[in-house]
Amino acid sequence: MASATDMASAAEMAHGVQQPLARMLECMNKEQLREFLLRLPDKHLCQHSPGATPVQPEEVGGMEVASHLVAQYGEQQAWDLALQTWEQMGLSELCARAQKEPAMKSGVKEKYQNQRRESSCPTQSWRNEYLHQKFTQLLLRHRSQPRGYDFLLRRRNHEVVDEQGQLMEIGDLFGPGLSTQEEPPTVVVHGVAGIGKSTLARQVRRAWEEGWLFKDLFKHVFYFNCRELAQSETMSLAELITKDWAAPDAPIGQILSQPEQLLFILDNLDEPKWDLKEQSSELCPHWSQQQQVHTLLGSLLKKTLLPTASLLITARITALWRLKTSLKHPRWVEVLGFSDSARKEYFYKYFTDRRQAIRAFTSVESNPALFTMCLMPLVSWLVCTCLKQQMEQEQPLSLTSQTTTALCLHYFFHVLQAQSLATKLRGFCSLAAEGTCQGKTLFSPEDFRKHGLDGANISTLLNMGVLQEHPTPRSYSFIHLCFQEFFAAISYALGDRVLKSGRFNNIKIITDLTDSWWKMFFSILKVSGSLRELDLSGNSLSCSAVQSLCDALKSPHCHLATLRLVSCGLRNNCCKDLASMLGASPSLRELDLRHNELGDRGMKLLCEGLRQPACQLKHLGLDQTRLSKKVQKKLRVLQQEKPQLVISSRWLAMSPSNEEVTEMEDTQMHMIHDLISELLTDDW
Structure with missing residues (x-):
């Protein structure tokens, strides 16, 4: 004691x-x-x-x-x-x-x-043990030119197979040797959404403040999030610097007296829809002169203002074409994400309980597709959050998502299902869509009220972790731009009528999808056991799509009771998968296969599945008139063997009093999220 x-x-x-x-x-x-x-x-x-x-x-x-x-x-x-x-x-x-x-x-x-003074090589302080312990390291690659829209090929150990470019460390961002130019560099950190660009920018600023990075190179480092700068129409250079100065009054004259020792970090420069290309090459205003924010930033980019200062910019790959002509002698650095060891390190930092960290990481490492996706910090965060939810609910750890979109569906389904937000989802999605169209990422309380959302709704979304608050001026943003785009896409996918009703339990899919999209669509059935009814009637399903559907229905997490596949173009070559599913999906009670060319051969396969002990089907919709007398006789024998099974050529809805088949009032909101797979790519 x-x-x-x-x-x-x-x-x-x-x-x-x-x-x-x-x-x-x-x-x-x-x-x-x-x-x-x-x-x-x-x-x-x-x-x-x-x-x-x-x-x-x-x-x-x-x-x-x-x-x-x-x-x-x-x-x-x-x-x-x-x-x-x-x-x-x-x-x-x-x-x-x-x-x-x-x-x-x-x-x-x-x-x-004191620790820094003990370093044996101050100019290489970024290599010290502290920095590597402090930050989960991101893989970086210097390129002579940014890559286009082609996908970067990576092996499991992240050896870059593209011959152009070389791997580098965070401390090399402004180091010599990457180019022969004499001008102060403009470093453009780019990559797909969620790969860690903003994480890297904040790491640079924080490591400099703590004396471990670029301390001998820069006397002042200023960090600006461009989504916040976009809230102002005009600003002077002095006001810009003061925004990131700890004290109310910044010694502007003293700061600008040595511009070669200044670093400006412009994070998310691509988010606002600024036109940075039309700045005059001769523009070089005084630091106290008011001007439009995009003009001020354009002057910094073109080096007409503080030409000897250094810049670090972050932007998505898909937006580089808008910025490239505004940059003078840029140095291109691509963020490749976490290495294998860094992914493990992230999990151990997220879960403070070592046993939980081991469980979570082992679960993800056993899923190669999911483990590869975790090279993105945003995906690693989503995965850890979803696994933590399962731990808190004492559920077995299971994430079967094969794409970032499916993982996003999983996360938001579990986040939203506990909240009564169905009637407010229309306003939330329209807010996100309006912001996406206008290049707006910060929303005022008035913006929310305009879309029918009050303070209580905002508080709920903050507590859910969907929004984050910005105090001055008071505004809100999605925790990541990807999530704003996600809800915006929901708005476009479902349209105003469905969202306005606030009821999503009878959504019918009417859009033809490719096999890969169907696979993504059906992945939601493995995420939650709450979906009870699915109507795919009228959609053409290939054998591959049917196989994906049946695989999903076999999942222990799937508790689908009603499946309608009327006029889906099914043939006998689909029946093997359907039969296998019937023997492994005890929750399925109703199956409608009318207006499909299953044939005698297909029905023989279905009968084998229907005879399985695990099959608890109570109603099967078939066009018996298209079957041979021999097969019709087999069906009558099957009904005698299973008296609870009703085979009909017309659809007989089960009684609502049957608790096993009754739809849950609010369980199909995730159908909204499924539709998003048509609109979002895996290249966030």
Whole structure:
């Protein structure tokens, strides 16, 4: 047991961080503090014993939370965890205030400086052990030119088979040797959506602040998220710099006196629909002059403003054509995602419980397709979140998603099904669609009200992790642009009439899809057991599509009761898969196969499946007049063997009183998400 002296000593040591941390926490409102507590890896303050009253945020003060964090993680890790959590919540103003705290500048940060001075090679500090422990490493490749829309080929160990380009480290972004140009570089970090571009940009800024990266190269590093800059119409260079300065008044003259020691990070430059190509090559305004934001940024890109400053830009590959002509001597760096070891490292950082981390990673590693998808940080986060949901619900770990779209369906289905948002989904999707069309990613409370969403709906979406809040000015954005595009596509997929009704339990698929799309569509049946009825009548299904459907119906997670395949162009070569499915899908009660050319051969195969003990079918719709007398006789014998089975040439709906077949009122919302597979590609 610790003595009073030991406890006093420990309190004195923690005082430097605990007090300012408590002050920062006290600045948060109750909703923000609740979200902060829920995001902590150790939810001790949120947990309670069975039957006990849950701890409410208003019952926990900032000092109590700060004391717990410091005691649990120590000074530096507590401070880092708070900053990281505020950043995830989108509380950029709070992060900025925390960065200028004296405790951070003189106390905690001094430890970083002392450690840095001990480095044997300061100019190569990015290679030290600390940086590799601090950040999950991303694979980077320098190219002479950005690749086009072709897919990058990778082997399992991420050896790049494209001859152009070379792998590089984060510390080489502004290093010599990548080009012979003498001008300060403009580094364009590009890649598919969700691959880790913004993650890399924030890592560069944070590592520089902590003294581990580019400290000898840049005196000032400024980070700007372009989605936030797009909220302003006009701005001066001085105002731009002040936005990312810890103190209210930035010493602009002093900062600009050495422009060669400045680095401007422009994250998500491609998101706003700016026209950066029409800037005058002679434009070089004074730093105090007001101008349109896109003009200001265009001047920085073309080096007509601060020509000796360095730039780091992030953008999607698909948007590079809009930026390329505005750039002067760009250095192209592609983000390839996580390596195998980095994926494992990410899982062990996400799950603080080592046993949970081992379970989760082992489950994913055994699924080659899913493991490959996890090279994207966004996908790794989705996978970990879905697996954690299954752990919390004490379910067996099972993710069968083969594409990023299917994984997104899985995530949002489980997130949305617990909320009564069916009648509000129309407004939410139309908000996302309007923003996508206008190049808008930040939404004001008024934008939400315009689409029929009130403060309570916003709070629900924040708690679900679909939205994040930006405090100044108060606005909201999707946690990732991919998710905004996802809900926008839902709006286009279903149209206004279906969304306005708020009822999605009778959606009928009417669009012809390719086999790969059908496979993606049917993957949702493996995700949730809530779907009870599926009507695919009128859609032409190939043998491959039928095989994908039957494989999905065999899943232990699938509890489909009614399947209608009327006029789907089915032939006898589909019946082997259907028969196999009948013997392995005990939940199926009704199957309508009318107006298909199954033939005698196909019906013989179906009879074998119907005779299986596991088959509990109660109604089978068939065109018996198209069958031979011999096969019709076999069907009558089958009905005698299974008196509960009704075979009819017309559809006889089962009684609603039959609980085994009754549809669930709100269980088919995920059909919305299935339709999205027509509109989204796997190349986020």
